[in-house]
Amino acid sequence: MYIDVAPLDIMVIDDSAYMRRIVSAMLRGFGARRIHEAEDGADALEKIEMQPPDMIIVDWVMPVLDGAELVKLIRQPNFVCAYVPIIMLTGHTERSRVLASSKLGVNHFLSKPVSAKALYNRMADCILYPRRFVSTEEYFGPEPRSQNEGQLRTQIGVALDENGMPLEQAG
Template sequence: MHFYDLSKISVILVDDNHHALELVKTILRSIGVQHIDAFDNAESAYEALTRAEYDVMIVDWVMRPVDGLQLVSRLRKVDSPCPFVPILMLTGYTQEIRVMRARDAGVTEVLKKPVSVLSLHNRLVSIIEHPRPFIRNKTFFGPDRRRREEERRGPDRRSSETVEPVEHTADRRESAGE
């Protein structure tokens, strides 16, 4: 199995379950990620995000007292220290309604637990190689939620909505050693 070179990316990992945190750290190391900062709560992770830049955030959904979705919502605010960080959410609950909630909060990708080496590697590569443009409108700021271009029939219902693509300077492909 050929792995993408992930040795130059920095990852912030957040999970309040010690065993899950250690497992994901081990997987990240096994696929070549060398810079991993791990936190067992959302508040400590947010503090770290105010002091350092990360290429990717991996966060569990179900945590206490602040869950992963609340952390994501806070990070996608205008005054956030890192509104553009790609966010990979881990969850054991992948019903469509939950995936939609995560997407609507600003999550870049969702990965079902338990994670495997290959699934985590592939998701990270996808985030790096296919960065999503960021969108800002009246009710949403975050990565473009549309997955694929579909043939449009009839008028474009978004044409009357003001959607502004938002540019940022970070180029994750460069930092990943491509």
């Protein structure tokens, strides 16, 4: 499976300059050319409002404005990029965090240390299989995944991992 990420504006938000460099290098390896970085949620919010990205990769734990708080601000129906795909990247992978990220409206959860394959697969899923957005009193974000969605992807030849995420096709 190949996706063309060259035309995308991708925002990488992490308080670790080292981690931003790693993720940005992976993105360049996938063909991305328009990568923007921010060192915390507050810095990201300013940059997002000036130039809304097509995809956001954000760390959970950061000073000033953390990833969860940033996602809450982004996932407001009238925000400039409320519908942008968001991948939450974190070293804190407790089940409670995974569930909390879903309730925030994150498209994907990705644990550190991140592999290029895992990042690419999450990005590909956001691009190839966008989920419609739903809005309730308590939630605004991508529609929760369904069991039927995973079965359909398997039927059309997209292999899934144990979390229902598309795997890179062999061959």
